[in-house]
Amino acid sequence: MLTVFCSPSRYVQGKNATDALADEMAKFGWSGKVMIIACKSAAKLLSDTWQSNLPKAGFTVLIEKFSGECSTSEIDRLTQIAAAQKVSVVVGAGGGKVLDTSRAVAARLDLPAVNCPTVASSDAPCSALSVVYRENGEFDQYFFYKRNPDLVLVDTAVIAQAPPRLLVAGMGDALATWFEADTVINARKRNQLGGGTTISARALARLCHETLMNDGLAALNSVRKKAVTPALERLVEANTLLSGLGFESGGLAIAHSVHNGLTTLPETHHYLHGEKVAFGLLVQLVAEGKPSSLIAEIMQFCSQVGLPISLAQLGVKDHSRESLQGVAVRASAPGETAHNEPFAVDADLLLDAIMAADALGSQFAA
Ligand SMILES: [Zn+2]
Structure with missing residues (x-):
């Protein structure tokens, strides 16, 4: 490849x-x-x-x-x-x-x-x-x-003039970048260009993650005051350039498929792309069986900046398996990036991960 x-x-x-x-x-x-x-x-x-x-x-x-x-x-x-x-x-x-x-x-x-x-x-x-x-x-x-x-x-x-929620949504989209790229690389799957991932794209995706962790909160505080600061400049570059290069040349996985699945629920339409991706990332980490310490770290960051980590926080009222079935079916449709995982992904697997991620996130938020 x-x-x-x-x-x-x-x-x-x-x-x-x-x-x-x-x-x-x-x-x-x-x-x-x-x-x-x-x-x-x-x-x-x-x-x-x-x-x-x-x-x-x-x-x-x-x-x-x-x-x-x-x-x-x-x-x-x-x-x-x-x-x-x-x-x-x-x-x-x-x-x-x-x-x-x-x-x-x-x-x-x-x-x-x-x-x-x-x-x-x-x-x-x-x-x-x-x-x-x-x-x-x-x-x-x-x-x-x-x-x-x-x-x-x-x-x-x-x-800096825009509502802080928009910057936060960008952080949600950027937060998934490293984990999705890392999955695609380890699974030896194809990036969004249909090719293998360069070490450059991997490094940029990693830098995206580090910048979010280091500057996310400071940048949010600066847009709350409509102020342009070096932390905001770095964070904007992470949300826009690093995340853009990272997802396209790095690759996407479950997080973005779950986003696509969530759009089948009308009540999530008021929520931004990056907000749905943030929850999608939590689902991905659960599905991949990542260590609880890593999942807690991600939930901690999301809570600090105000990214949703539960279905309730995305406006979803009915959390039953039956009502979420359509989300899982859409997220595992042929051609979805969920199939870039190193294991076989179907609606059943995603539904389990969605239910478990929601339970974790709800508990953490409480
Ligand atoms: Zn995205």
Whole structure:
């Protein structure tokens, strides 16, 4: 098996990085009309900067509001606008769903893609894939692209303005990175690129974990005060770059499959991707039979920063085997990354692990 590693062409991060967006785009030699697909809060916060900076570098700007779901109908709508407007670069500004949508639009038209995450809530910004949902919020499918985003630009002054819960959700997504990569490596399974894992991806996934443990709480405290600090900078890099490279070139396992399974329960739709992944990680560690001391350490971290470790904390009311059967079936569907474990995974095994993880987490939280 060949090892494969991928990454964005360029990653730029720092306080007020938005001021550098036009220059960074000009460095690629791009010109013409830039379509910025933005969520409401990103447009409110950054429109003035875009409108004043981009024309100075020779770009014309078209700002399009995102509808709220990364669905095929929203991707179709924005692709039609971009094609009709003869756009030459597509920029996404907002959370994971906005970026996943703008990536899909850029890929459909084979245009350069720029991601400007305004929250550090997931590892989506650096990847060459989108998570597409149905209109009702259920997980639909992954879209895989020919290449990663050309440019990822992260303005930590903007990230610091976002609700702390979003940063915490990003920690949940990043917390799973090391354990999923480690599983894939040890099982000699394939990463998200279909190849073996490089020692570089392994090291980055490990660094992601260490950064979370060292800086997670300090970074959370700094966004609570809307302050940009070195700890926040490191944590944002872990949530965005390290977790992104780590999951894609490292690989995924049970944690993300359980996330996908949980999306079949409507009551979890109000919970963020990383929050569901955090519980999914607990399920993975239980299923893998990891030592109680490690599981306790992870639950301790989750409790400290406010990540869910039980079904109740994810809004799930009915904890019976019958009602969770659908979650386990979805999480063990063919093609799910749960099958990257070194042992055979089926719905029954996952259901046992979900029940046991929930019992552990509930007890720990009490
Ligand atoms: Zn994820």
